[in-house]
Amino acid sequence: MTDLLRVVVPAALIASLAGAAGCAKAHASAQPGGPALETPVAPPRALSSPIESEPTVTGAPPIEGPAPRTTPEPPRAAAPRVERPAPPPPAVASETPAPNPAPPPPVDEPARTLQTTANAGPAEQRIRGLLANASRDLSRIDYRALSVDAQAQYDIAKRFTEQADEALKAKNIVFAEQLADKAAGLAAQLLKR
Numbered sequence: 611m612t613d614l615l616r617v618v619v620p621a622a623l624i625a626s627l628a629g630a631a632g633c634a635k636a637h638a639s640a641q642p643g644g645p646a647l648e649t650p651v652a653p654p655r656a657l658s659s660p661i662e663s664e665p666t667v668t669g670a671p672p673i674e675g676p677a678p679r680t681t682p683e684p685p686r687a688a689a690p691r692v693e694r695p696a697p698p699p700p701a702v703a704s705e706t707p708a709p710n711p712a713p714p715p716p717v718d719e720p721a722r723t724l725q726t727t728a729n730a731g732p733a734e735q736r737i738r739g740l741l742a743n744a745s746r747d748l749s750r751i752d753y754r755a756l757s758v759d760a761q762a763q764y765d766i767a768k769r770f771t772e773q774a775d776e777a778l779k780a781k782n783i784v785f786a787e788q789l790a791d792k793a794a795g796l797a798a799q800l801l802k803r
Contacts, residue, residue, distance in 0.1 A: 733783045737774065740790035744771050747797035760800060767796035 744767060753764060770793035777786035 730781070730783050733787060734778065737778055737783070737786050737790045740787075740794040741771055741774055741778075744790065744793040744797040747794070747801045751797075751800055756800070756803075760803060763796055764800055767793045767800065770796065 748764065748767060748771070751764060753761060756764060770789045774786045774789035774793060777783075777789060
């Protein structure tokens with residue numbers, strides 16, 4: 611029996627301490643500490659006359675300007691006058707007016723090129739190498755075996771190669787290089803899949 615008491619007493623003590631710890635938490639008391647607050651009655655509303663009897667405003671109200679200043683502004687200094695040279699006198703017309711000369715015939719201008727780099731030779735070779743790599747990689751890919759997203763990337767890479775080639779023909783070296791670099795990068799990524 612003493613063995614039983616040795617087990618039961620500590621267990622009961624632990625259970626009572628655990629229960630007391632639960633009671634130590636703050637709980638709202640069942641009865642309020644003071645009298646109940648009463649809700650105030652809403653004030654009576656003043657009803658105005660119907661809107662139909664009010665005059666209709668047809669224009670915007672006038673905009674009031676800024677309030678007048680209480681201190682006068684100091685006088686402003688006049689801007690210095692700049693003397694401009696007099697225009698040259700008109701040419702004296704001769705008694706017989708000169709016939710209007712015929713406009714010059716239109717000259718075929720060569721197509722303008724946009725070359726934005728000083729040394730285009732090595733840049734063009736690099737671009738052509740990137741385009742060759744991109745075309746080689748794209749030709750090794752089976753388009754039908756690609757997922758929808760991969761097919762979209764393939765189409766973008768193909769379009770980048772076409773745009774880079776067009777930019778290279780127009781001597782827009784910087785743009786052609788950017789497009790060729792993107793095309794080669796996309797083609798290399800697609801080839802790894």
